[in-house]
Each structure stands twice: as C-alpha cells, then as structure tokens.
Amino acid sequence: MRRPQQHLEHRAREVLTMYMARSSHIHRHLRDRKKLHADACSDSVWGLCNRGSGGGGGGRGRSPARSSSQRHIQEQRTESAEGPNQGGTTPGSTKTPTTAQPSPTCRRCRRIGSYPEQQLYGHWTVPRGSPRSLVPKYTLPMVSTQLPGPINGTPYHVHISDSFYSEITFPRELMSRPLDVEKLRRYWGTTPLWWPVSNNTDCGWPLYLYYKILQDAGQRQIAQEIYYILDRVRAMWNKERRTQAYLSGSESDKYEDDFFRHALKQLSSHCYPLIFTKGPAYMLFCHLHALNAKAPFTKDQIIRDIDAWTSDTLDGKPKHIDMDTFNKTLDQVFSQWGTYPLSESHTYEEFANDPLRWGTSGGAPPVVLFGDKVKSKWAWAISHMFRDEEMKADPNLARAAKQATSTAKVALKEETQKTREIITTPIDSYLRQTYLLYRRKKIPIPSPISSPDWLPTMEGTNYRWYGCIDGERFDHSVPKEAMIALVNKLGDLDEETRRVADEEIEHLEGLSIEWMNKKWRYEGGVLSGWRFTSLLGSLVSLAAANYIIDKTGTKGALDVGVMGDDIVLMSHSRNIPSATAVDLYNQFGLKANLKKTVSGPQGEFLRKVRSSGGSWAFPALDLKTITHAAPWIENFQFRFEEECANAWHVLISRMLPHATHPAKLQAKINEYTIKDLNQRFGRSMPWSDWLATPMSAGGGGYVENSDVSRWCVIEKMAPTENMRPFERLCQMLGTLPSKRVLKKFTMTSIPVSTIIKKLPYISANTADSYVPRFKRNANSTRLTWAMLKRSITPSQLNKYLETPIPHRMRMLKIDKIASLMTSGKKQMDSIPTIVHTKEAFPTASYILSSVTKQLMARRSNIPFSQIKPMATLFAMTKYKDVPLPYGTW
Incomplete structure (x- = not known):
C-alpha cells in the first residue's frame, strides 16, 4: 500500500x-x-x-x-x-x-x-556433511554440559500465500471473551x-x-x-x-479474542499438512490459537455435544465399528496378557479397603477434610476410613461406594482451544474397573501404556515411512458394545472377576449422565472419566490399525503404535497412501480427517512430529503454560519454583531445533526464567546457580546448563516432628493443605568434592534390595498407618513384604520407613536433558530412583540434602556417553 x-x-x-x-x-x-x-x-x-x-x-x-x-x-x-x-x-x-x-x-x-x-523450510536433521549425519537417526550423548550445534543454522524463509486470507471464514456471530x-x-x-x-x-x-x-x-x-x-x-x-x-x-x-482465535485456528489447519510436505518451519505457525486463557462456550453447545456423545447414533447414523476385527484383536491381546491369581491378590472388598492401590487426585464425591471441601479420591477414601483421626476396624469402602450416587456427573474442562466435557465415573464403577486391571499385568499392546520402554524404542527406530490417522470425534464414535465386550473379557479370569465384571456391565446398561438438571441415558461413546478410557480407546485404535493392515496386505511389513485415539503406522519398506488409510479407517466404522492424515517420511504421534531428526513438539503449546494457568487447577500461580522453571525449560527445548544460535536462545530464556522466579519467589535467592543445578539433583535446571561447581538446592523444612500420624498420612497422599506443610526455605550449596569421593561406594546392581515392596494380598494402607503409629516393628513388617527391609534400613524409625516406601511408589524423573524426550531413557529414571532409596537406607552419615545430588552425579557419570535420539520435552 x-x-x-x-x-x-x-x-x-x-x-x-x-x-x-x-x-x-x-x-x-x-x-x-x-x-x-x-x-x-x-x-x-x-x-x-x-x-x-x-x-x-x-x-x-x-x-x-x-x-x-x-x-x-x-x-x-x-x-x-x-x-x-x-x-x-x-x-x-x-x-x-x-x-x-x-x-x-x-x-x-x-x-x-x-x-x-x-x-x-528447514531441515529435520543436521545438514549433510556433518559427521552426525552419517548416523541413521540423529542422536546425541545423553549427558553434555553444553548445547549441540544448530540443526537449522540458516533462518527459515516462509511466506503464507495470499490466497489463504481469502479463505478465512468466521461464524455468523462471535462469542464474548469468558469472564x-x-x-x-x-x-x-x-x-x-x-x-x-x-x-x-x-x-x-x-x-x-x-x-x-x-x-x-x-x-x-x-x-x-x-x-x-x-x-x-x-x-x-x-x-x-x-x-x-x-x-x-x-x-x-x-469479541476480538474470538475473532483472532478463529483466524489463527484456520492458520494452524492450513500450515499443519505443510509441515510434512515442506518442512519444520511450518510448525512455528501451528497452535497459535491456543495462546489464550480459555475458549468461550454456550450451554446449547455443551448439550448438543453430550447428546452426540452419549447416544447410539452420530450424525444420524448408528455408532458401529467392525466388531469381528475388534473381538479378534481382544482375543489376541488377552491370550498374551499376564494375570495374578486370587490366592496372591485381594478380593474386591479387600481391594476397596486399600486405597493406596487405587487412590488418585482425580474427582470423587465431595468430602470435608481439614475444613475444606475436597473432591479427590484420596480425600474420599480417607474420610470414609477414619473417624476422629483413627482408622476404623472395618471401613467397608465397597459398601460406601455403592451407597454413593450411581449417576455420572459432567464437569467442564475449559481448555484454550475448546471446552470439553469430563463425564466423571461414579466411585463404585471406578473401583470395579480398577480392580479388574489390578488382577492383570501390563497389557501387551504396542503403546506407551504397556511399558515405559515402548515409546523410547519407537523414538529410537529410524523408520522410512510414517502413516498417522487423525480421527474425528473418536470418543463419540465408539459403540457401547465395544465397552461391554472389554468388561466381559476382563471378567473371564475367575469367579471374583466374573462377579465384579457382571456388576459393572449391569451398571453400564442402566447408566445415566447428568448436567444442569438434564439427564441422558448412556447408549454409546467412550466416557472421559472411566478408568478404562485410555485402555478402550487404545484397543479400538489397535483394531482399526489391524483392519487397515489386513485390507492392504501389509502384515509383517508395518509396525503399529496406539494411544487412545492416536494411531501411527511405521515401516522400513512399505507405505499406504493417505486416501487409502482414511478410506479403510472409515470402513472400520470411525471417521478420519484426510487433510490432517499424514503419509510420508515424517509423522505425528502424541503431539510430536516424528522423523529421522527425532521427536519435536510444537512450541506454542508450551507457551500457554507460561502465560496462563489451566482453569481447573487449584492454584492458578506456580506454587513451586520447579514448576515455574520447568515451564521455561520446555519452551527452550521445543525452540532449540528451530534456533539458529542455540547458545543465544539459551541465554535469553534464562533471563526470562530468572525474571519470572524473581517476581514470584523473591530476589534474594541465587537463581542462576539454582538453574545450573539439574532438577534431579534438587535444583531447577537441566544438564546442558549444568555447572557442578555452582550446584545448590532449596531446603524446605516440613514440620514433621509436630505432626500427628493422621496429618503425616494426609501429607504423604497430598491431601494436607500446603500452608500446613512448608515453612521457610533456604538455598544451600552442595559440597560436590565430598560427594565425588563417595561415588565409588554406590552400587547400582544391588539397588533393588533397598526398595521393599508390599505383597499383593497385603493391605498396604493399614500397614502404612501402623508404621506411622509406630505400632509395628520392622521384623513384623517383613511378613507382609515381597522384598524384606535391608539390614541398614531397619535402623531407621518405622515412620521414616513408611515415608520411604510411600515415596518409592512415585517414579523419579530421568536425568533432565532438554535435547532428549523425558521418556528417552527409562533406565536412568530407574537408576536415579534406586540409588536415591539406597542412599536413604544406608546409615552413611550423608545429609539428606546431598542424596539426590549424589544419585544424579552417579547416573550422569555412568550414562554420559549413551547415544539417544534427539527429542524435545
């Protein structure tokens, strides 16, 4: 102009x-x-x-x-x-x-x-001529104290075509920004x-x-x-x-937010397929419409969506999938799925009375705990197991769950891109579904839910072709008979599982859903609050993948990966055109979007682009975590320093593949991080040193920014000596209000030279003996309570353990052993490296956790604040040269 x-x-x-x-x-x-x-x-x-x-x-x-x-x-x-x-x-x-x-x-x-x-449009791996390009998959050592050279050292040069602007459409009437x-x-x-x-x-x-x-x-x-x-x-x-x-x-x-949201969503849809046909530059144009607090919605929209989700029809047609293929897939999976006999397990009623085996922070009927109204499963279990801070002799949580409402409630999850309905499971239904899974081992399917090793193995394989199918309204499309078939199959183990499965099927046949005084009868769909949600979705997707493979005659030539509604097909030698894959997916009974279905040398799985250059996530999807809190969380601001630092680390990890000068980007993001920490937690702390300390060592950084000479940790003093046993238990389960847990904290330097001298005394090979575990038929909740009350000795406790308490650990106070065993249930993060995905090397996570427990168990006069740094330094030394595929957080 x-x-x-x-x-x-x-x-x-x-x-x-x-x-x-x-x-x-x-x-x-x-x-x-x-x-x-x-x-x-x-x-x-x-x-x-x-x-x-x-x-x-x-x-x-x-x-x-x-x-x-x-x-x-x-x-x-x-x-x-x-x-x-x-x-x-x-x-x-x-x-x-x-x-x-x-x-x-x-x-x-x-x-x-x-x-x-x-x-x-950029490169997916390092430019040709670099020594690393000789490696089929772009890999880097697991541990390096500096960033690698740029993958895309030459800046991108991309122009969105002018024709795109003439194709942008807007709704007849915009919606106002949410309150x-x-x-x-x-x-x-x-x-x-x-x-x-x-x-x-x-x-x-x-x-x-x-x-x-x-x-x-x-x-x-x-x-x-x-x-x-x-x-x-x-x-x-x-x-x-x-x-x-x-x-x-x-x-x-x-109304301006909604106007820009619609335009940027269409920009994302326009650029998404170009990522796979042209290059990674187009990743930077995707998901910009997610950079806001939450999307607006109307009551009519929610009602229409629940109508479509829970009915037996979708778009005027009966919900249907090829049940022959689905049942065949179930037979194949169940024939390999390991089980636990009833003699080594709880009955259903015993299982319900052991919430340490099934409790989560997820939704449940509201209860009052410490004067606050709480809706977590932990809180519901504790309130029904205890009276006046003492455990009941026979709490009978199975009966309490049955007396609770059997109607599924709808909660709204106001996300940045759209508002989703969360259809919560009645507590008795959740207990039955969890018990049926408790009686079985890890499911043998090609999915992250089967093993922590599956995803890193998939990421480390350099496939020549990926086929990724984008399903539309997947959860709305699955028929009710698929859920009934799965529950019925899970009940075939013995009389106890048969009884539980039959009760769950009866519940599903009469299930009703309620929102805003309006009720629906459940006739179809995968409800979002089920314990089986991810399992059922993955099995349906696996059946759809098997259907495509059978119809195309590519059995043996294609590998499959599934997670809920995500499907990825992978091969070294064969490929299936996008149109063919979508047509067969539709024939199976589900709907797919051809424009978002990928067939080529790059693919997408679990919101990351997979290629010979590794696994890259979209930067804009993390930035919203920095600028906005999710509306459904309890605290909108970061409660802990690690949460704040981690959000910025995810951003730099996702921007690194696109950075022309990684070191300059790192310095700038560190400035943003320190500024954010100063504003939230005060300027008196040496945040720069803390960010030079890896998170696994108790700091707030990652190994590429690590400087051992500057390592320090934040020491938070919990008033455990003055806590009653009931408060200690609630603290372990995360139901004690945070204001009653933490006192003032200080930053303490780590004497690394002292730690290095003690490293030879650590043995990773014997770490298993330092992690005692309860037997499957032992009530872990009641035993933990006995330890907190100090009414049981280590020798008496050994009768209920698969792995006895090690000799040195018996010297600890019994309530300390309870804390150690409860924390052992939480998997420790791997060594924090921003050039590999967090799932890339599960062995490091296992070693970190095991060595930490070993050091806590030994009476070696090592201060508690030095245990995590020592475990981290040990793992970094042991695995520093292990090559891992490039990836982002």
Whole structure:
C-alpha cells in the first residue's frame, strides 16, 4: 500500500522532534530509521513487505484505518525510548542475520535482512556433511554440559500465500471473551503500540511474547510473517466492526479474542499438512490459537455435544465399528496378557479397603477434610476410613461406594482451544474397573501404556515411512458394545472377576449422565472419566490399525503404535497412501480427517512430529503454560519454583531445533526464567546457580546448563516432628493443605568434592534390595498407618513384604520407613536433558530412583540434602556417553 512521501516525512519529523533531547546514539538510530522508511516508501515496501492491499489495520480502538506503516513508526518511538538494543529485534530493524545470504533477493523481506528468492523450510536433521549425519537417526550423548550445534543454522524463509486470507471464514456471530480470564494470567506484560492485537485482549501479550522468542531464536523472518498475518487479521476485524451492529459499541473488544482465535485456528489447519510436505518451519505457525486463557462456550453447545456423545447414533447414523476385527484383536491381546491369581491378590472388598492401590487426585464425591471441601479420591477414601483421626476396624469402602450416587456427573474442562466435557465415573464403577486391571499385568499392546520402554524404542527406530490417522470425534464414535465386550473379557479370569465384571456391565446398561438438571441415558461413546478410557480407546485404535493392515496386505511389513485415539503406522519398506488409510479407517466404522492424515517420511504421534531428526513438539503449546494457568487447577500461580522453571525449560527445548544460535536462545530464556522466579519467589535467592543445578539433583535446571561447581538446592523444612500420624498420612497422599506443610526455605550449596569421593561406594546392581515392596494380598494402607503409629516393628513388617527391609534400613524409625516406601511408589524423573524426550531413557529414571532409596537406607552419615545430588552425579557419570535420539520435552 503506497503512502504520500510528505506524510511519511511529517511523521518522521515528529519522531525527531519528540526525542531531540535523547543521547547521540539514539539520534543516529532515528536518522537511520528515517532513511530506511524513505527508501521503503520509494520502493512500495510497507510493514513486512509489498504484499498488496489489505495489510492495514487499526490499533487499540483509536483509528480503524491505522496502517502497518504507521504502527512501525510508532514502534520507532517505543524502541527509541527503550534504547536501540533493548527488547530484541523489532519490525523495521536493519540488522542482518549472520547466517543469511550475501545479497538481498527477496523484495518482501529486504527490510529485515538478506533472504534468497526461494523459500527455506528447514531441515529435520543436521545438514549433510556433518559427521552426525552419517548416523541413521540423529542422536546425541545423553549427558553434555553444553548445547549441540544448530540443526537449522540458516533462518527459515516462509511466506503464507495470499490466497489463504481469502479463505478465512468466521461464524455468523462471535462469542464474548469468558469472564475472569485475568485471574488465570501468569507471566504477563504490555504489548507495544504497534502490535496488531489489542492489549485489551487475552491473546495479545502471549502472541507478542511468542513473536519476541522467535526473534531470540534467530527466526526473525517467521516472526515478521506472524506480525504480517496478525496485521491482515486486524484489518478484517476493523471491517467486521464497521459492518456488524453488535460490534460497534464500547464492548466490542470482548469479541476480538474470538475473532483472532478463529483466524489463527484456520492458520494452524492450513500450515499443519505443510509441515510434512515442506518442512519444520511450518510448525512455528501451528497452535497459535491456543495462546489464550480459555475458549468461550454456550450451554446449547455443551448439550448438543453430550447428546452426540452419549447416544447410539452420530450424525444420524448408528455408532458401529467392525466388531469381528475388534473381538479378534481382544482375543489376541488377552491370550498374551499376564494375570495374578486370587490366592496372591485381594478380593474386591479387600481391594476397596486399600486405597493406596487405587487412590488418585482425580474427582470423587465431595468430602470435608481439614475444613475444606475436597473432591479427590484420596480425600474420599480417607474420610470414609477414619473417624476422629483413627482408622476404623472395618471401613467397608465397597459398601460406601455403592451407597454413593450411581449417576455420572459432567464437569467442564475449559481448555484454550475448546471446552470439553469430563463425564466423571461414579466411585463404585471406578473401583470395579480398577480392580479388574489390578488382577492383570501390563497389557501387551504396542503403546506407551504397556511399558515405559515402548515409546523410547519407537523414538529410537529410524523408520522410512510414517502413516498417522487423525480421527474425528473418536470418543463419540465408539459403540457401547465395544465397552461391554472389554468388561466381559476382563471378567473371564475367575469367579471374583466374573462377579465384579457382571456388576459393572449391569451398571453400564442402566447408566445415566447428568448436567444442569438434564439427564441422558448412556447408549454409546467412550466416557472421559472411566478408568478404562485410555485402555478402550487404545484397543479400538489397535483394531482399526489391524483392519487397515489386513485390507492392504501389509502384515509383517508395518509396525503399529496406539494411544487412545492416536494411531501411527511405521515401516522400513512399505507405505499406504493417505486416501487409502482414511478410506479403510472409515470402513472400520470411525471417521478420519484426510487433510490432517499424514503419509510420508515424517509423522505425528502424541503431539510430536516424528522423523529421522527425532521427536519435536510444537512450541506454542508450551507457551500457554507460561502465560496462563489451566482453569481447573487449584492454584492458578506456580506454587513451586520447579514448576515455574520447568515451564521455561520446555519452551527452550521445543525452540532449540528451530534456533539458529542455540547458545543465544539459551541465554535469553534464562533471563526470562530468572525474571519470572524473581517476581514470584523473591530476589534474594541465587537463581542462576539454582538453574545450573539439574532438577534431579534438587535444583531447577537441566544438564546442558549444568555447572557442578555452582550446584545448590532449596531446603524446605516440613514440620514433621509436630505432626500427628493422621496429618503425616494426609501429607504423604497430598491431601494436607500446603500452608500446613512448608515453612521457610533456604538455598544451600552442595559440597560436590565430598560427594565425588563417595561415588565409588554406590552400587547400582544391588539397588533393588533397598526398595521393599508390599505383597499383593497385603493391605498396604493399614500397614502404612501402623508404621506411622509406630505400632509395628520392622521384623513384623517383613511378613507382609515381597522384598524384606535391608539390614541398614531397619535402623531407621518405622515412620521414616513408611515415608520411604510411600515415596518409592512415585517414579523419579530421568536425568533432565532438554535435547532428549523425558521418556528417552527409562533406565536412568530407574537408576536415579534406586540409588536415591539406597542412599536413604544406608546409615552413611550423608545429609539428606546431598542424596539426590549424589544419585544424579552417579547416573550422569555412568550414562554420559549413551547415544539417544534427539527429542524435545
């Protein structure tokens, strides 16, 4: 869009006049900017580039016709006020990327650097010629105290086609921004005046922060392209406000979030298939519509969705899958599925009275605990097992569960992209389903739910072809008979499981769902609150994969992976076209989206792109965790320092594959992290040293930022000596209010030289003997309570253990042993390395946990604060050279 020369000169003079008193380096900066805009005007290059009409847009309600060029001039004012080197690179900067081509050939991008005529979509692995490229799968050592070189050292160069903007559609009437979104905000700031999205919106700041981080990663052209996209959408919004009467008033800003959400969701849908046909640059355009607190909804939308979910029809057709294939899949799985005999296990009633085997923080009927209304399964179990802080002789939780409501309740999960219904399971149904799984070992299917080793094995295999099917409304499409078939099959083990399964089938046949005084009868669908939700979904997906393999004659040539509604087919030699896979998936009885179904050398599984370059997650999906809390959690702000630091570590891990200078990105993200920690937890702590200490050692960092000489930990003092046994039990289970657990904390340096001298005394081979476990037919809850009451001795306890308490551990107080055994149920994270997925090496997680328990059990005069650092240093030394595939968190 061409502007009169005199107009630009007038605006430039205003800028010079306003900042005449500034220092000389700012004056030189402004003169350079004035000359740049004059050149841009003569060449018809405005804002990002000369993209034709439609690039204008209004700003913050002052002038709907405010153009991108005017915002860039305002940006000069803001940038000059801050200083030329603050706030990253902003629109209009002439700084040229160090890895760019020697001469500018792309007229659209000449103002931000030198970019070639052709577009650059990036690489999935290191460039050819590098020694690492000789390895089939891009791998790196498990432990390294510095970041690897860039995968994409040359900046991306991508332009979204102008035809995309003409294809954007909006609903007939927008929805207003949800109430109270402000309370969900975490890391927050104010956008500059030139930013296209209003500062009054809930997505303006997160999008601007994303724009800045892209610049920090060296992807300035992608950042500029996102700015241009938002500018075009802003122009559409201004036009919409002028033409729609309900948007003309002072309340119009409330609808702006929904307008941008619809546009950015269509941008994500447009760019998603291009990830697999062109390159990873398009990952940076996906899921931007998730950068807000929560999506709006209406009551009618929820009712229509529950109607479709729970009925026996979908879109006017009966819900149906190929039950022959599904039953055949069940037979194959159950023939290999290991079981535990009743003689070595609890009966159903005994199992219900042992909540340490089935309790979770998930929803349950509300109870009052410590004066607070709580809805977790832990709280429900404790309130029914205890009276006046003493355990009942016969609590009979099975009977209490049966007396509770048998109606499934609907809770709303307000996510950033849409509001989902969570149909909670009645507590007695949850207990029956959990008992049927308790009687069996890990399910033998190709899925992460079968073994912690399955996913890293899949990630480490360099497949030549991936086929990934995107199912539509999967949970709504599964018929009721599939759930009945699974429960019936689980009941075939013995009389006890038969009785429990028959009760559960009877319950399902009469199940009703309730929300807002409206009831539905359950006739189909996979309900989200079941204990079997993930299991049933995975088995249906496995049956669908088997159907496709049988019909295409590719048995033996394809590997399969499933997790709920996610399916990935993988092969070294064969492939199936997307259209064929979708057609067969539909024939099986489910619906798939062809545009989001992938067939090629890259695929997607569990929200990560899988390729020869490893497993890459989408950066925008983590940024929302930094800027917003989920509406359904108890505390909207980060309660613990580790939570805050981890959110930023996930972001840098996901941005690293796209970073042209990883070390520069790392330094910038560390600045953001320390700023966030200072604001939340105080400025008196040496956060830089704490971030140089790996999380597994008690710090807040990762190994690529580790400096052993600076290791330190936060010591939090819990008032355990003054706690009653009942409070100790509730603390173990997470039901004791946090204000009654933690006192003041301090930061303590770790004497690493002392720890290194003691490393030879650690033996990973004998660590198993330091983790005592209860027998399957022992009531672990009652025994733990006896230990907390100190009414049982270690010798008496050994009768109920599969692994006896080691000799050194018997010297500990019995209540300390209870804490050790309860914490042993929690799996410790692996060595925190941001260039590998957290699941990449489960052996390291096992060793960390085992060595920690070993050191806690030994009477070696090692302070508690040094145990985790010693275990971490031991694991880092032992596995530092193990090659693992590249991956992100």
